[in-house]
Amino acid sequence: MIYTRLFEAYQNYKELSLTKRRFKHSDILPLIQNLPFDNTLAGQSFEKRDIYKVKLGEGKRKILLWSQMHGNEATATMAIFDILNFLKPQDDEFQDFREAILSDLELHFVPMLNPDGVERFIRRTAQGIDMNRDAVALQCPESKILKGLVLDLKPEFSFNLHDQHIRYSAGISSEQATISFLATAYNQETEWNEVRTKSRQVISAMNETLKEFIPSNIGRFSDEFEPRAFGDNIQKWGSSLILIESGGYKDDTEKQFIRKLNFLSILSAFEAILSNSYQKFTLEDYLQIPQNQKYLFDLKVVNAKVKLGEVDFEVDLGINLEEKNNITASEFTHKSVIEDMGDLSVFWGIQTLDAKGGLLKPLSDFPEIAQKYNFQKQNLVLEGEEAHFIIDHGDHQTVIFNGKVVE
Structure with a gap:
């Protein structure tokens, strides 16, 4: 299976300059500038730090991914740079997979959406606002940037990348929820329209990949509707929203193994989307993922x-x-x-x-x-x-x- 081989080859793509969660905005700027892909200034934070978007791929199906909406949630940011390293042209056994992604998909990455929060390593923005509760009020310039990207790009899929506390369990069990997913609701009734259904189908595909590596450590968040949250609103705006939360794993304080799992699961999502293999998954497949608990x-x-x-x-x-x-x-x-x-x-x-x-x-x-x-x-x-x-x-x-x- 390709993901077993990717798991073994991961070190070839890992961004070695990022080894701890508490890196800064200044640490990622040279990484972005040195990429062989298009990067554009999406806007600036409240404290005038530049927020960049990286674009690659020539396909018709657009995907938007962002990390560190919460400044102290850095695992997926590291994984994004690993994925970007993987997607650089190179002579290896994965070149056909790489070319399929770049020919069928148009990928847009925002590696660090809340650089002011990152500077302090706190959840909130410099204004003291939780950006993920600012999708309607839009008090933060960073929130306006994200909404603008969603409305301008009209991505078929959006990936909202977070960290969660390490004390969440995968169901009522002793197992930490290492990676957790949510297909966010778009209305109070938590109904399943076509847009939201595609979210949970891609999540089910990612779950299938991860079960090979962490069979007992995958969780699912409850789906109560939060009318202020970006995930819920983006689902409502018509982009299938996939929320990924990086939790805890034994002896992985700096979340380096969990970063690797992000790398694998997001690449598996790309493969499921470009091949449409996600369409085979049912609601039961999604609901069998144990719900996150605090045990x-x-x-x-x-x-x-x-x-x-x-x-x-x-x-x-x-x-x-x-x-x-x-x-x-x-x-x-x-x-x-x-x-x-x-x-x-x-x-x-x-x-x-x-x-x-x-x-x-x-x-x-x-x-x-x-x-x-x-x-x-x-x-x-x-x-x-x-x-x-x-x-x-x-x-x-x-x-x-x-x-x-x-x-």
């Missing part, structure tokens, strides 16, 4: 003991980590929180620690250990507090510092 904690501690007065009882703890940008938004630290305590048997942990009846105690109860981690305050082990504690087994201790098992 995961970053760390779940089970079978921990709490002692209050003369009473002992066991609890589970659900701990989450949030990324906090440094001053330049080029690196990050984690801040932990104990999200829940009690019976968490219906949830899973991306990492799970069995306390085996060890007694929960605040880190501040162990001055020597606290000093080792430069921890100088009194703390409690309670829901809503940061996760700094000891699991005391008497003859040994397990240390949790800032939500991570450290010793």
Whole structure:
């Protein structure tokens, strides 16, 4: 199968200058300028950063793809440059596939739609607005650029490329939703017209490709209509909208493996469109993709003991980590929180620690250990507090510092 071979050959096309999610607008400008494809200035952001569109292909079927509508959702941006590298003329085993894409399709890529948000590595624009809730009000210049592209190009298909939180699960399961899809609704009734049907058929084709590589880690978002969102409105405007969300995968903090999955799935979508093979997929094929759920904690501690007065009882703890940008938004630290305590048997942990009846105690109860981690305050082990504690087994201790098992 071609995608197995592409998976193995991926490193030949990976854009090696992008290795972490927190790159800047200035990092991608030379990449765009050096491409052997047409690039045009689509407009400028609120803070006057240039937003470029790259065009390639001579086919009659137009496809528009954009990434980083949310500035801190960078996985697909990296994958776009990998795809553009792949589509450059070259002598390899995929040349027939490449030529078919470029002869049958006209591709338009906007690699970075919200460069001001990227600079801060935040979701929103410099105006503090969520661009994906600005399709109607059009308060942001970036929103006006996107709507203008959709109305001017009239693409048959549009790809809205995002990241989602790593704690989404694929259905009610312990499996992270690594890639999730949505054929957005175009009305409150979430009906299936021809435009939306084509969206979920292409998604089903992409799902078939990805099942070879992540059979248990594909999710589907619920399709409640959001009248302010671009995806819902673009579907309503007549372009089949495919939303892709990059979530989490074990030991892939910088989403380099997930980037590779974007590369494969988007290329498989191109193949399904140019060959019309997507038309064979049914509504049942789409609905069998497990719906995204929130059943995961970053760390779940089970079978921990709490002692209050003369009473002992066991609890589970659900701990989450949030990324906090440094001053330049080029690196990050984690801040932990104990999200829940009690019976968490219906949830899973991306990492799970069995306390085996060890007694929960605040880190501040162990001055020597606290000093080792430069921890100088009194703390409690309670829901809503940061996760700094000891699991005391008497003859040994397990240390949790800032939500991570450290010793």
